[in-house]
Amino acid sequence: MGARRFKITIVGAGATGATTAHWCALSELGDVVLYDVVEGLPQGKALDLLEATPAAGLDVEVLGTNRWEDTAGSDVVVITAGSPRKPGMSRRDLLAVNYRVVAEVAARALERSPDAVFVVLTNPVDVMAYVVLRVTGLPPARVVGQAGMLDSLRFRAFIAAELGVSVRDVSALVLGGHGDSMVPMVRLAQVGGVPLTALLAPETIARLVERTRSGGAEIVGLLKTGSAFYAPGAALCAMVAAILRDQGRVLPAPAYLQGEYGLSGLYTGVPIILGAGGVRRIIEVEMTAEERAAFMRSADEVRAAMAELPAEMGGPR
Numbered sequence: 001m002g003a004r005r006f007k008i009t010i011v012g013a014g015a016t017g018a019t020t021a022h023w024c025a026l027s028e029l030g031d032v033v034l035y036d037v038v039e040g041l042p043q044g045k046a047l048d049l050l051e052a053t054p055a056a057g058l059d060v061e062v063l064g065t066n067r068w069e070d071t072a073g074s075d076v077v078v079i080t081a082g083s084p085r086k087p088g089m090s091r092r093d094l095l096a097v098n099y100r101v102v103a104e105v106a107a108r109a110l111e112r113s114p115d116a117v118f119v120v121l122t123n124p125v126d127v128m129a130y131v132v133l134r135v136t137g138l139p140p141a142r143v144v145g146q147a148g149m150l151d152s153l154r155f156r157a158f159i160a161a162e163l164g165v166s167v168r169d170v171s172a173l174v175l176g177g178h179g180d181s182m183v184p185m186v187r188l189a190q191v192g193g194v195p196l197t198a199l200l201a202p203e204t205i206a207r208l209v210e211r212t213r214s215g216g217a218e219i220v221g222l223l224k225t226g227s228a229f230y231a232p233g234a235a236l237c238a239m240v241a242a243i244l245r246d247q248g249r250v251l252p253a254p255a256y257l258q259g260e261y262g263l264s265g266l267y268t269g270v271p272i273i274l275g276a277g278g279v280r281r282i283i284e285v286e287m288t289a290e291e292r293a294a295f296m297r298s299a300d301e302v303r304a305a306m307a308e309l310p311a312e313m314g315g316p317r
């Protein structure tokens with residue numbers, strides 16, 4: 001008696017939203033509410049997922065809805081609503097379409113779940129996380145993006161496949177904005193504690209870095225009608241778990257900088273400690289001059305994208 005299951009609202013029941021619901025249900029993180037504007041879509045996907053729960057013995061409720069009331073009292077709100085890329089598009093090309101959607105859903109979700117931590121996926125994610133921060137007025141710890149976790153998962157998967165080793169033993173960090181200028185930190189990548197640079201030739205590492213950078217575009221190019229969803233959903237689920245279970249996971253994610261790395265007033269990918277209540281701390285890693293230059297170029301790109309926002313969303317006045 002008295003124990004309450006966690007409640008996770010996922011806004012957007014498209015490819016990433018539904019897949020995140022799937023991963024979260026599989027991990028029994030809590031009850032899942034899938035919200036979308038399209039009538040029938042969240043209800044249909046949620047019902048299908050609910051009907052799958054007996055197969056794996058999962059004690060979770062899954063509800064699909066077009067009504068904000070159903071999202072009330074959520075512990076975590078994940079925002080995936082908005083358009084994905086089409087072949088040839090950059091993430092930044094989505095800004096004009098997506099910021100209105102993200103601003104609206106963030107405000108509506110906050111009304112019903114004033115204590116939630118918000119995790120933002122919609123692209124361009126560094127800018128959209130900032131929009132959520134502005135619209136909700138929440139403390140920066142409670143608004144975090146998802147990007148670096150996915151980029152790092154991709155880098156780890158490619159390294160493990162190249163070496164023929166377990167993905168579990170590969171650790172890697174990708175920092176900076178979630179775009180072509182992201183910064184895979186090769187120097188810090190390790191395989192079972194051994195530096196990656198001791199195991200692979202520089203040309204091979206360069207190839208894996210390039211594939212990581214264009215990992216999203218590679219999938220968009222193959223799918224043609226949408227972008228990646230399994231790995232983004234898995235990355236989101238890991239972040240939701242870190243928050244709900246107060247795990248203190250150390251992972252890269254777009255977080256709001258207030259002086260860290262000499263930057264302020266923007267979201268970009270940095271290592272954070274994620275637990276109950278959101279971002280516990282931003283970790284500052286030492287960088288070589290070259291890494292720092294790449295990180296700053298990436299931050300400049302985020303700022304340039306932010307300048308496309310209207311003034312009330314934090315764009316230039």
Ligand SMILES: NC(=O)c1ccc[n+]([C@@H]2O[C@H](COP(=O)([O-])OP(=O)(O)OC[C@H]3O[C@@H](n4cnc5c(N)ncnc54)[C@H](O)[C@@H]3O)[C@@H](O)[C@H]2O)c1
Nearest residue numbers: 012013014015016036037081082083084121122123125232
């Ligand atoms: N940050 C990352 O690493 C990352 C990874 C993958 C995808 N993304 C981004 O996530 C977003 C979603 O991708 P997807 O593949 O799930 O797209 P999708 O088109 O499959 O799903 C988006 C859903 O949002 C819904 N939606 C639109 N306006 C809404 C509103 N006002 N309220 C509620 N729902 C609304 C749509 O009806 C649709 O079902 C895209 O912007 C994509 O670029 C980011």
